[in-house]
Amino acid sequence: MSATVKTERSRLSASDWERAALDVIANQGVAAVAVEPLARKLGVTKGSFYWHFGTRDALLEAALRRWEHADTEALLAQVDRIADPRERLLQLFRRTSMELRTHVIYAALLRALDHDAVKPVMQRLSQRRINYLAVAYRALGMGRRESMDRARLAYAAYVGFLQLMLQLDLPRMPQEEYDSYVEHVAATLIPSR
Amino acid sequence: MSATVKTERSRLSASDWERAALDVIANQGVAAVAVEPLARKLGVTKGSFYWHFGTRDALLEAALRRWEHADTEALLAQVDRIADPRERLLQLFRRTSMELRTHVIYAALLRALDHDAVKPVMQRLSQRRINYLAVAYRALGMGRRESMDRARLAYAAYVGFLQLMLQLDLPRMPQEEYDSYVEHVAATLIPSR
DNA sequence: CAGTGTCAATACGGTAGCGTATGGTCGCCT
DNA sequence: AGGCGACCATACGCTACCGTATTGACACTG
Numbered sequence: 182m183s184a185t186v187k188t189e190r191s192r193l194s195a196s197d198w199e200r201a202a203l204d205v206i207a208n209q210g211v212a213a214v215a216v217e218p219l220a221r222k223l224g225v226t227k228g229s230f231y232w233h234f235g236t237r238d239a240l241l242e243a244a245l246r247r248w249e250h251a252d253t254e255a256l257l258a259q260v261d262r263i264a265d266p267r268e269r270l271l272q273l274f275r276r277t278s279m280e281l282r283t284h285v286i287y288a289a290l291l292r293a294l295d296h297d298a299v300k301p302v303m304q305r306l307s308q309r310r311i312n313y314l315a316v317a318y319r320a321l322g323m324g325r326r327e328s329m330d331r332a333r334l335a336y337a338a339y340v341g342f343l344q345l346m347l348q349l350d351l352p353r354m355p356q357e358e359y360d361s362y363v364e365h366v367a368a369t370l371i372p373s374r
Numbered sequence: 375m376s377a378t379v380k381t382e383r384s385r386l387s388a389s390d391w392e393r394a395a396l397d398v399i400a401n402q403g404v405a406a407v408a409v410e411p412l413a414r415k416l417g418v419t420k421g422s423f424y425w426h427f428g429t430r431d432a433l434l435e436a437a438l439r440r441w442e443h444a445d446t447e448a449l450l451a452q453v454d455r456i457a458d459p460r461e462r463l464l465q466l467f468r469r470t471s472m473e474l475r476t477h478v479i480y481a482a483l484l485r486a487l488d489h490d491a492v493k494p495v496m497q498r499l500s501q502r503r504i505n506y507l508a509v510a511y512r513a514l515g516m517g518r519r520e521s522m523d524r525a526r527l528a529y530a531a532y533v534g535f536l537q538l539m540l541q542l543d544l545p546r547m548p549q550e551e552y553d554s555y556v557e558h559v560a561a562t563l564i565p566s567r
Numbered sequence: 568c569a570g571t572g573t574c575a576a577t578a579c580g581g582t583a584g585c586g587t588a589t590g591g592t593c594g595c596c597t
Numbered sequence: 598a599g600g601c602g603a604c605c606a607t608a609c610g611c612t613a614c615c616g617t618a619t620t621g622a623c624a625c626t627g
Contacts, residue, residue, distance in 0.1 A: 192574060192623095210488055212405065217614060227616085229575050237615070292485040294541035295403055304542050330558035333538070334531055341534030345526070348487035349497050365523035369562065385593090385604060408584060420586085422605050430585070 193223060195233045195243065202244040207285045211293035214241060241298045245290075249302055252283040257313060266320035270371050273317075277339065278363045288347040291340065311336050321372060335370050386416060388426045388436065395437040400478045404486035407434060434491045438483075442495055445476040450506055459513035463564050466510075470532060471556045481540040484533065504529045514565060528563050 201223055202214050216237055220227045234240045260276065263269040277284075293299045314332035323331065346354070354362070394416055395407050409430050413420045427433045453469065456462040470477075486492045507525035516524065539547070547555070 194574095215614060216616085225574085226576055228577075231616070232574060235616095291537055291541070292487065294485065294537070300542065307538060307542055326554060327558065330555050331562070333535070333555060334559055334562060337534030337538055338527055338531045339534065340537050341530030341532065342526070344484055344487070344533050344537070345500060345530055348484070349493065349500055361519060362523050362526060365520065366527055369524070369527060387604095409586090410584060418604090419606055421607075424586070425604060428586095 193225065193229060193233075196247075197223070198230065198233055198240055199244040199247050202240055203248055203286060206244070206289045207282065210289050211241070211296055211299060214244075216240075238298055241296075245298060245302050248283075248286060249306065252286070253306060256280075256283070257310070266317050267371060270314075270317050270321075271367055273314075274367045274371075275363060278359075284343055285347060288343045291344065292348070307336065323372070331370065338366060338370070386418065386422060386426075389440075390416070391423065391426055391433055392437040392440050395433055396441055396479060399437070399482045400475065403482050404434070404489055404492060407437075409433070431491055434489075438491060438495050441476075441479060442499065445479070446499060449473075449476070450503070459510050460564060463507075463510050463514075464560055466507075467560045467564075468556060471552075477536055478540060481536040484537065485541070500529065516565070524563065531559060531563070 198219070201219055205214050205219065205222075214237070216227050216230050220230055223229075230240075234243070256277075260269055260273045263272055290299050290303055294303060311332045314335050315328045318328035318331050319325070391412070394412055398407050398412065398415075407430070409420050409423045413423055416422075423433075427436070449470075453462055453466045456465055483492050483496055487496060504525045507528050508521045511521035511524050512518070
């Protein structure tokens, strides 16, 4: 059990609702973001909610905006300062494999791509990341077409692995096996010099 | 638009409901499998439904069983007769990239992994397929650990690509680009002799 | 200390879906 | 022709959620 149990600070703000929403997304998925249950969880009634937001969807959009900015942007910004492109890719792979929470949310959003508020966010994000990968591969001397293909492959592997791990908690993989996998992926998807 | 518009055969059977359910799963996802809407689509009322099935979940489980047996088993059975392991993998990759409907459903199920009826099916299936891949890689002379890693990677790439294509209809990829991608994946994930 | 704005409770009405109960219709078998 | 069983309609009650309206409590500010 975790978080959002009302910390006796009584008065809530819009951000409190957004944070709570992200929490629910991470644990039970987008569909579980419902006004009344959320209110219960926060120890108030929905009378409060509808002061802060006009509608349920407004909350969702706000929460997603928050996530996209805070959790997501940070990731690339860090890695972007590594000069050597090969090392940059390697670090990208390795760091992505840690840092759970963002990815849990990401995985939850993947399962909600039919929702109108979610889809555009994910499209933007995926496009951005795939492009980032493609540029890195180009810097490694790959051709235009090959870079694009490889970028898609790498990103697809990321997305797919999230599904297999987080939803299907597939193999209950022990740490050592997990590390081995990450290194294998890096070795396979980053061309040797 | 497609299928399930009631073909004036009037009387329905359980299988009709299952097929209709799979149709809805493919188009609108698991959550949209609701008995009243389904009944409307079939031109009857739910009075009919509850004669064939005890509950909504019973329908879901039946539909999934049907899909797992019919659509899914066939896939590996075909490829399994190719003797040369390298060629077998290659064909597996290529054929998987065609044959849409099964994969559309698969993708829809990926988005419903939280559902109790769906999860076990997908776990079985994934485990089975990953193992199949691992065996194929071993036959190519890979070590035990490496085969497993590579199998996971390949399967993750498949799963992830489905998400990116089918849900995010990401790039509206033209056929030629799509083919290029598939060949790139094959070249990258099947070790050269 | 009156007034204003912020947050919250209560009560209400509406929709969509699940599941039950009961009775109706039609084909087929005897 | 009567009857039985497969299939379906109708009507009902229940739950979970959305959203609105109205009023209340409380803090801060002038």
